[in-house]
Amino acid sequence: MRATQFYTPTLRQAPAEAEIASHRLLLRGGFIRPLAAGIFSFEPLGLRVLRKIENIIRSEMNAAGALEVLLPVLNPRELWERSGRWATFQPEPFKLQDKSGREFCLGPTHEEAITDLVARDVNSYRQLPLTLYQIQVKFRDEMRPRGGLIRVKEFLMKDAYSFDVDEAGLDRSYEAMYHAYVRIFERLKLPVMIVEAEAGSIGGHETREFMLLCEAGEDTVFSCDNCDYASNAECATSRPPQPRADTPAPGAPQLVPTPGAATIEAVSQFLNVAPSQLVKTLLYKADAQFVAALVRGDRELNETKLQRALRVSELRMATAEEVQQLSGAAVGFAGPVGLPDSVKVIADHEIHAMGDFVVGANQDDAHLVGVEVGRDFQVDTWADLRMVADGDPCPRCATGRLRAHRAIELGHVFKLGTSYAQSLGALYLDEDGNRHPMVMGCYGIGVSRCMAAVVEQYHDENGIIWPMSVAPFQVVILLLDPNDSALAELADTLAGQLQAQGLEVLIDDRDERPGPKFKDADLIGYPLHVVLGKKAATEGLVEVRRRCDAAEKVVPTDQVVSTVLELAEDAV
RNA sequence: CGGGGCGUGGCGCAGCUUGGUUAGCGCGUUUGACUGGGGGUCAAAAGGUCGCCGGUUCAAAUCCGGCCGCCCCGACCA
Structure with missing residues (x-):
């Protein structure tokens, strides 16, 4: 072509x-x-x-x-x-x-x-x-x-x-x-x-x-x-942490005012505790029932996991009105302590390892601190509910870490x-x-x-680097001087020989200067470039170059085909 | 759909803040000549309803309103 x-x-x-x-x-x-x-x-x-x-x-x-x-x-x-x-x-x-x-x-x-x-x-x-x-x-x-x-x-x-x-x-x-x-x-x-x-x-x-x-x-x-x-x-999923071995000391959580602090970040700042010491309580409507899903404050709930754990077909977050009704507070202040019995509590495994944490108090502008699972509230179901994070322990092997x-x-x-x-x-x-x-x-x-x-996988600053298997043509012959009829003839001959070897060849015979031809060949990304220029006309030498690593050989015309095949061996 | 950015000859952009000649620049394109190893040189030329509609004004690419299109970030999937 x-x-x-x-x-x-x-x-x-x-x-x-x-x-x-x-x-x-x-x-x-x-x-x-x-x-x-x-x-x-x-x-x-x-x-x-x-x-x-x-x-x-x-x-x-x-x-x-x-x-x-x-x-x-x-x-x-x-x-x-x-x-x-x-x-x-x-x-x-x-x-x-x-x-x-x-x-x-x-x-x-x-x-x-x-x-x-x-x-x-x-x-x-x-x-x-x-x-x-x-x-x-x-x-x-x-x-x-x-x-x-x-x-x-x-x-x-x-x-x-x-x-x-x-x-x-x-x-x-x-x-x-x-x-x-x-x-x-x-x-x-x-x-x-x-x-x-x-x-x-x-x-x-x-x-x-x-x-x-x-x-x-x-x-x-x-x-x-x-x-x-x-x-x-x-x-x-990631490997859940070991549940706490000790039982929490007797006592009760303390109510603390947290005016306007309706997000994990705000509560964390206001009380000066790390988000990982908070428990996020998310209210959902799961089929006909309401549930409270608990994840650590710095974690993100995975709704698909929640849906699977609950085995329900419909799941959506509770509306602001429903939150108000169930928790008695505005969105941002719900917590597992003192929710109506009708609300099922499902918690991520990680909560099992926590103690002395902070939750919403189910009243406006207030949170509970010093909360303990089992002592202050009960969990109906434990499950893997959270999005995995970079660095989490592998669920399958003992020592691996998960990377995102x-x-x-x-x-x-x-x-x-x-x-x-x-x-x-x-x-x-x-x-x-x-x-x-x-x-x-x-x-x-x-x-x-x-x-x-x-x-995405195969390119550099100059353009695409097509693997041989999908390249639009595997070989481009750059005819640097289209007015040189002897070279044009050589290009045709070489193209024919290469095609006989099962390669697809494009001859760049456009009336362009060498610059644009080289640039286009790199940009379009043909895996192999055969350059017919002055050296070919005067000394019978042809340059064969591989796009992927710029490997290059200068050979006499009768070795072009073998050289192309040789370079093709290790092309991508 | 929410948030952000952009829209000016084929491509990339300037001009817009502060309205006022004939709307510029680079590249590309066309014709001719030279040139022929990494986007060349010279000469000539073509090519624009400044996204669209409306408003303000003596006057709008420029100001205001609406709409449309394109790109990027978030909720879906190959």
């Missing part, structure tokens, strides 16, 4: 809107262009990369025995009503009507469509297991798109769904997908961390996320510095169970003629997001 017949609209300066590296460099390099907030076009270069990523994913899916399908973007409302997600899916899907008023949504995910497809044609255990996948655009009305391709309203996703007769079958399908994912990210050269994750609302279990540690990411993960424990912050990292979520594997199969009628008959719902798993990879992730 010749640059004069291709299209590489690079930008000398990055558009002001781009902040993170991948966004900036993908724009500058002419890979993507914005159409609106969170909506991007892919230029020829960008599409080539996207297709490379797709094909890696496709080949590993196929190798794992999955079959490719293509489901409609347009999903009828009735289908989503059957799964119960028409009204509840978050963020709310894009919804539209045809001219006769039938309602549709633009598929934000395809459990409904795939389950319906399978339900129509699969009836027997003999047809299972079955894993289907597609690589297709998804639409999500994100509250806020951000970071170029990191979070967008329209994106390319690989989504796979497995159907099995039982849990054991699901385990096998899940394993196959899991290992395919490991290979996919190896081939994409993305060193992912596989972390435990929250299963989500639809009765799933056993879920792992494939995360790239990266400051531009939106997630926080915790990993142990000693063992292999790793978890998304949303469900990370920012990360981009690239893939998610997930055992779904039978909920969709049941609601959408994906049933099969077993050997004995009994009808059962299929047991499902689902497996997603953000394809366009992976493209951004690769750039």
